[in-house]
Amino acid sequence: MGKSVLPPSEWSVVWRRTILIAAASTVASWLVSNLVMMSLQQGMNDVGTILALTLPAALGGPVLLFLQVRSAQLRVANRRLETLASTDWLTDCLNRRVFTASVSSALDSGEPTGTLLVIDADHFKTINDRFGHERGDEVLQMIAAAIRDSIRDGDLVGRLGGEEFGVFLKGAGFEAAGRIAERIRAAINGLFVTSEGVVQRLSVSIGGAVCAGDGGFAQLFRVADRRLYAAKHAGRNRVELGGSIDDSDVAALAAAIG
Numbered sequence: 001m002g003k004s005v006l007p008p009s010e011w012s013v014v015w016r017r018t019i020l021i022a023a024a025s026t027v028a029s030w031l032v033s034n035l036v037m038m039s040l041q042q043g044m045n046d047v048g049t050i051l052a053l054t055l056p057a058a059l060g061g062p063v064l065l066f067l068q069v070r071s072a073q074l075r076v077a078n079r080r081l082e083t084l085a086s087t088d089w090l091t092d093c094l095n096r097r098v099f100t101a102s103v104s105s106a107l108d109s110g111e112p113t114g115t116l117l118v119i120d121a122d123h124f125k126t127i128n129d130r131f132g133h134e135r136g137d138e139v140l141q142m143i144a145a146a147i148r149d150s151i152r153d154g155d156l157v158g159r160l161g162g163e164e165f166g167v168f169l170k171g172a173g174f175e176a177a178g179r180i181a182e183r184i185r186a187a188i189n190g191l192f193v194t195s196e197g198v199v200q201r202l203s204v205s206i207g208g209a210v211c212a213g214d215g216g217f218a219q220l221f222r223v224a225d226r227r228l229y230a231a232k233h234a235g236r237n238r239v240e241l242g243g244s245i246d247d248s249d250v251a252a253l254a255a256a257i258g
Contacts, residue, residue, distance in 0.1 A: 088159040090137055091144035096166075099158025103168045104217045106156075114170055115177035115210045115241070116220040118228045119147065119184065121163035122203045122236040131195045139193050139202060146187040151180060166221075174210045174241060181206050181239040189237060203237035210243055 006014070086098040094102065106114060121127075121143060128136040140163060147157055147165060156168040167184070169177050184206065191202040207228025209220040227240040234240070 091140055091159050091165075093144050093148075093165065094156060094158035096158060096160050099156060099160070099166055099168075100217055102156050102158075103166075103220075106168065106170060107211065107216055107220075113173045113211060114168060115172045115174075115181075115208050116217075116224045117167040117169065117177070117181055117184070117206055117208045118160070118221070118224040119143075119165040119167065119204050119206050120228055120232070122205055122232075124163040127193060127200065130198065130200065131193055135193060135195060142191050142193075143188055143202065143204065146191060147184055150184040150187045155180075172210075174243075177208055177210055178239065178241055181208055181241065185237065185239055205231040205236045206239045207231055208239070208241040210241060 086094060088095045093099075103114075103116065121139070124136065124139070127139055131139075140159075143163075144157070144159070144165065147167060151157065151167060151169065154170050156166075156170070158166045160166045169180055172180065185204060188202050188204050193200050193202060205228055207224045207226065207230065209223035209227065211220055223242050227242045231238045231240040
């Protein structure tokens with residue numbers, strides 16, 4: 001069973017636990033042997049002491065090591081399964097289910113503010129048609145990497161489906177969210193996809209909804225998606241932010257009340 005089976009961090013855990021258990025077993029063996037010999041009104045001689053101290057490690061050490069390695073392999077496998085179940089296979093972002101649940105949990109926890117961004121790649125069908133679906137997958141990976149590099153520690157990134165991504169900026173109000181969203185847009189707009197002399201600059205449209213603790217995920221997504229549509233309609237490659245209830249919602253409410 002080679003060490004390559006486990007990462008170095010797990011091997012350090014395996015050796016530490018094996019040594020501690022072996023040491024505890026050795027001490028226990030010596031104490032029990034000593035007590036038995038004392039009950040027989042005989043003290044521990046040198047041979048008995050050596051056997052009591054060496055046999056547990058000699059006989060049990062390999063078994064302990066094997067069990068600890070198997071336990072570590074199980075931990076690694078479980079972590080990999082958790083990762084596979086929670087992330088998008090192509091971009092390594094959270095998948096839609098986990099992203100939605102994570103944002104909902106953050107909102108329910110009483111976060112004072114937060115902003116949901118919905119990011120959509122512009123003219124993505126053209127990219128697939130011109131460069132092929134394999135390059136299209138590479139473009140999605142490039143966009144995902146640019147998004148991750150542009151946000152803060154603790155912010156959430158998910159792939160919502162197709163060429164659409166979601167970002168939840170924890171604690172970000174309108175001003176901070178605007179700066180981060182613009183940073184994402186500019187980073188992606190600095191990327192190119194090329195093939196056989198054909199070059200196309202990448203761009204995304206971003207819609208956002210700023211929450212002040214008065215909306216759930218469904219409401220935030222509805223507003224952010226509406227803002228995304230506005231960004232597309234205004235020419236793409238731009239950012240549009242709204243509140244938890246944007247202008248069209250207010251108008252609808254006023255009409256209903258009136």
